[in-house]
Amino acid sequence: MTGLVQDSVYQTEALIAEDIDAYLDQHQHKTMLRFITCGSVDDGKSTLIGRLLYDSKMIFEDQLEALTADSKRVGTQNGEIDFALLVDGLAAEREQGITIDVAYRFFSTEKRKFIVADTPGHEQYTRNMVTGASTADLAVILIDARKGVLTQTRRHSYLAHLIGIKNLVLAINKMDLIGYDQTRYDAILADYTTFANSIGITAFTAMPISGFKGDNISLRSDAMPWYDGPTLMEHLETVEVSVDDDRAKPFRMPVQWVNRPNLDFRGFSGQVATGSVGPGDRVRVLPGGKTSTISRVVTLDGDLDQAVAGQSVTLCLADEIDCSRGNVIVLADAPPETADQFETTLVWMDDEPLVVGRAYWLKLGTQTVSATVREPKYQLNINTMDHLAAKTLDLNAIGVAEIITDRPLVFEPYAQNRTLGGFILIDRISNATVAAGMLHFSLRRAQNVHWQATDIRREEHAALKNQQPRVLWFTGLSGSGKSTIANEVEKALALMNRHTFLLDGDNVRHGLNKDLGFTEADRIENIRRVGEVAKLMADAGLIVLTAFISPFRAERDMIRAMLPPGEFIEIFVETPLEVAEQRDVKGLYKKARDGQLKNFTGIDSPYEAPTNAEIRVNTVEMTPAEAAEFIVRQIMPLK
Template sequence: MAHKFDLVAGDIVEYLKSHERKSLLRFLTCGSVDDGKSTLIGRLLFESKLIFEDQLAALEADSKKVGTQGDRLDLALLVDGLASEREQGITIDVAYRFFATDRRKFIVADTPGHEQYTRNMATGASTADLAIILVDARKGILTQTRRHSFIATSLGIRNIVLAVNKMDLVGYDQRVFADIDIAYRELAETLGGIHHIVSIPISALEGDNVVTHSTAMDWYSGPTLMQHLEEVEIDAAHEALPLRMPVQWVNRPSADFRGFSGRIAGGTVSPGDRVKVLPSARESTVARIVTMDGDLGEAVAGQSVTLTLTDEIDIARGDMICAAGDPAQIGSQFEATILWMAEDRLYPGRTYLIKTGAQTAQATIGAAKYKIDVNTLAHEAGKDLDLNEIGRFTLSLDRTIAFDPYEDNRQTGGFILIDRMTNATVGAGMIHFALRRSANVHWQATDIDKSARGALKGHRPAVLWFTGLSGSGKSTIANIVERRLAAAGVHTMLLDGDNVRHGLNKDLGFTDADRVENIRRVAEVAGLMTEAGLVTLVSFISPFEAERQMARARVPEGEFVLVHVDTPLDVAESRDVKGLYRKARAGQIANFTGIDSPYEAPQNAELTVNTAELSAEDAADRVIAEIVRRSIVPPIG
């Protein structure tokens, strides 16, 4: 890089002009403690002349004190950061390093190779364009090589460099290199998704083929590592994608300016472009691209901009501005790959906050499809995830969001999961597709809304959701309530758990995933009924808090009345109207609520009626009194 200094000493202005056109490559290095990863990064920094004299002096002192290279400089010491790690000689976290050549600026995510740090590698990989997989020439492809490659490709890295290191220790033998190269390409075949593999024989310690061509390996005619990093084509595909811009901030400094700020996550945008805003699906046209230095004629993926539109439509943080002709998908249920990052396990049924783009929602984890063993890549059965484990799950959100499959767009398909109590980031995930094809059905804006329909009826719409054990009396009470409401002229509808399974949900069984789907459909139908202005009664065991929460979230606040029909198990079992408890006790029905599957008593019911103490008629009286008190229906005589 000596010519840099000539240029600087010469015409600095010319130098600066050429350097302002540099591109940026972010890459990730993967290898274990002994693969020489820190030495490699140290060498890249050292050889690109980014080590100042005072740092070099400190390095010389450190090398003598704690170095592992005898009298020589220990380049690995340049990159080992926090004090305790330096003492242990281990890198334990993601560290970012920077260097630049005349052609490119580089950001290196340095991540550790230990098994327990899968999450750190995923973190580094999420923003990387390329991964360097380090292999020790003496050891060849190891389990960890497979693991690193799997994580890198899962996170969407399409460019891989296989750096076969420590060639000096195998006598710079071409055969050793060729065998490892072939073995790796076979491995890559099984992973899929890798577009480009370049294998380079190097010695990070001696410097062979890192920046300068090795004289000891004249059989190798490919690029040095640095050459390849400078020249590799980075997927320009981001700009070829349809426009996506998650709205981060509504910029409203005065009454006559309303701009929508965000970072473009895909495609390009120009004034005059038609856009669709998700999830509302309202359309408009881009008026201006506003910056502090004047308006732009075009903006591209990666830029942070502020757009104004020609129409006054309602847009809030979290919405996504998309190309009108090719909008993102919307949905509230997904299949996704989740990487778990917390000590506390992930359990299906738990609810977390999900953040994707500028959208935050509540997500309930559904059933696991399978877990993936990162070492063998085998799919395994399993319900939950431990720290650093990866699995494929369904997720149910409490609202509709806009997204793209991760394979299409990393920015609009990646998400994090946040624990609501500790606020920790506990997981990361990648959306594959929305369930039930809800994804491509867009919301149609209509003119007659729910309040208009309700106004015709003389009462407000609501969902009366009856939960309780089988045999508690839910259906009996709901039936009486409906009869009396109907007599008073209230427009009602009753959805009964058993009856719904004969029609709408007859394709569903009793697996965890089917139960979630069963309840989702009922909640959805109940929601639609309230939009029609009806008082909808739902009689459903609904034993899990997460499911009831999902149903509650489907309708506006104040329109959901949870009635807990509270009956001791022994009372319900002694009634056993349908003979189900007897069968469950005999082992003929699995997962029966109260017997071998739990009933989570609601903590937030609007009303609790105990049918061991009250008759069904009295319980119905209480329900009606409650909805009168809530002004859902007028007083009923």
């Protein structure tokens, strides 16, 4: 008898284990839908997500108890649960009643797994919405039925469309607060449809809901018999999300790192952006252009016969060719373009406005280059869709502008390839992300202008002059003594039979830069042009001395990046502001103090002192002659 009981227990345990394995296998092979909720402030995004988590039974008992207690503290009626508290995890959000950060939540049903991003509605945090939308397959755009279509509704809809989200759901929320009025619902739907058509949105799914009451979320609402469409959960579970589009495109994989665990193995790791690849396929490494054949496709679980879009793999090549992070491995017979000038759409995400001509880091996939933005062609009025003239872009502005990079990028238009078409701009000083952008196309002039090779190299120019080229970059406040000291240094070098040339700030503005003013953008362009001239002179083998205030670190770093390592010598002529004002031989500080001279460095325009200058001289502690002698000793030998 005991044996029969034991057999029965074993059989039961086996059946349970089999059921668990079947469940896990089913869960593992469910499709995944990534979606965002967006809209204006207090449209009910967090409440909706909380309701979805509750209806999908993704809340543990202790969470539910805490949620119920929190709901009582905030004073909900009739003991109802405030589902927004489940998502608004930041203390600041609970205190203010708004969502600030992007909150990601996971839940699943029997049919599908979901990752939802609750994105902020406040205009100040539009940049966070862009972050959440960048990886989404679907966007739920909420509208408060009491308020209708608002500016932020339009902005988020345009951004979702711009980023390339094809599946849009218009959820007109809080229907319970307007008595489930169909006439009001129809009016909002008509208003939104007119706007959607004006920006190119040709299809979306509309539904009336109440996230708080649960109407048309998981169960069909008895209060709105006039609505015969799907519930939100039914739509999310059944909407088609095509993963085959990327797999049908030509193969592209940005290289994230070179995998070299030992001398016997060398592979290139990354995530396949589009297409598929397998052993024997001919590939090309861009931007260099070298070709080879795939010998292995390696993963932690073993080699694959084929890697497809979305998979992270290590590719081994049959030939030893140069390939590193930032390169892109592509199908040999169908390569993407490379260019260094583009038309783009920019979404400005920084509190400080765009500075035209300033060098930013541009990050596209695994590629990072220095880039400058030209004056915008126009800024978009999100309400009327009019193109407005703009000199710059402020926080949350959307505009079209040309971008120039310091070296070619491997790219495809964003509409074809998000990975090789979407980029961010990063401030070189603060490392803050200041903009998100989409590449439209390369500019033809970038393809028609080629570098002309010459037979006499820069090394030969320097050898003829028996010296090593240098750019001695003097920077400091007006009145610090830059020009005086630079002149003394040049005289000392001339006595040593060195070939030099002095570029002075005032002198250059009489000719090369006489068309520039003193706005921040003009100052940046002034320094850029001087840097280009200094680079050409250094290529000719000269020792170039420049005396410019050059107040911004980013621009000085831009010039440093133009030259070979060791050729750019930053010389900080350190002088306190009060001392520079006392010298004021040109009377400029007095005019600036009196308001007659705008954008004057040190008064109403900042000066960013060098943090790692090669040479520092203090003109309070030494005379110009002593400073010049100190500088010459520091830069020797020059051969």
